[in-house]
Amino acid sequence: MTTTAYCVPVLMYHHVSPAAGSLTTSPENFECQIASLARRGYRSLTAEQFADFLAGAPTPAKSVLITFDDGYLDNWVYAHPVLQKHSMQAVLFLITGLVGEDVARPHAGQTGAEVPAVLGHLQSKAAIASGAADLAMLRWAEVRAMQEAGTFEVHSHTHTHQRWDLTDDVREVCLKNLTQDLSDSRATLQQQLGSVSEHFCWPQGYFAQDYVAVAQSVGFKYFYTTVAHGQNLVGVSPAHIYRVAVRNRGGAWLLLRIWFAAHPMVGPLYNKWKLWKRALRAKA
Ligand SMILES: [Zn+2]
Incomplete structure (x- = not known):
């Protein structure tokens, strides 16, 4: 290998769905994005390969890590068939307490299949709040099918997706709640899928130093944030x-965004500019 990756961009998705709304990529744009990555020779890493990259293992220059948060039904219905078609894989951070128990529903890659209706982001939240999470979220049968197909590997995004700092006024109680939530998530993954990893994604992007220490103590080592202005480099x-x-947006946008994210000189400048724009907005 002549060149190894300088930076591996980690992409964050939530919904791939025709139900327009926040945190949503349309199936057409997702197809275009994944096809563009494949056509340009990008490789989607596993979480383990990404961890090896951070530790200094040689990694192809055109590498990305594709991640999905929460575990929505549309990931199975619309994202899974596209990833399968282009032999790409993604990492799914699953809210383990919201996964359903019933049989797998049809997905859009099955000819003649009548795919289930999927909900937009706000509708999904409402369905979960009203006790109808199954309308919005994945079932274990679908999770296993994706894992077996090699399109998604599964990691923890907590059991309940709580902001633990808001669960009590007393910090020690919050930390106890956090420990319980993480332990429940790990036990559920172990029970349902037979394994649990060191990769973990913070719900709503929120974390504090003592949270990191707790999460490390129960077995997590790799922490995925919602912070974009920085580069994932060796070490x-x-x-x-x-x-x-x-x-x-389409594939051209994604390729450009990845180029900005990963470039040794342009990347840090781009991130500084984004931070500066954010600071201006905050002042306004
Ligand atoms: Zn989330």
Whole structure:
């Protein structure tokens, strides 16, 4: 290998769905994005390969890590068939307490299949709040099918997706709640899928130093944030992995965004400019 990756961009998705809304990429744009990555020779890493990259293992220059948060039904219905078609894989951070128990529903890659209706982001939240999470979220049968197909590997995004700092006024109680939530998530993954990893994604992107220590103590080592303005380079802390939120745009946009994210000189300048713009907005 002549060149190894300087930086591996980590892409963050939530929904791939025709139900327009926030945190949503349309199936057409997702297909275009994944096809563009494949056509340009990008390789989607496994979480383990990404961890090896951070530790200094030789990694192809055109590498990305594709991540999905929460575990929505549309990931199975619309994202899974596209990943399968292009032999790409993604990492799914699953809210383990919201996964359903019933049989797998049809997905869009099955000819003649009548795919289930999927909900937009706000509708999904409402369905979960009203006790109808199954309308919005994946079932274990679908999770296993994706894992077996090699399109998604599964890691923890907590059991309940709580902001634990808001669960009590007393910090010790919050930390106890956090420990319980993480332990429940790990036990559920172990029970349902037979394994649990060291990779973990913070709910709503929120974390504090004592949270990191608790999460490390129960077995997590790699922490995925919602912070975009930084680069994942060899030797950087696995406790703070940067992710780029993918917009509902086409493949050309994604290729350009990845180029900005990964470039040794342009990347840091771009991130500084983004931070400066954010600071201006905050002042306004
Ligand atoms: Zn989430």
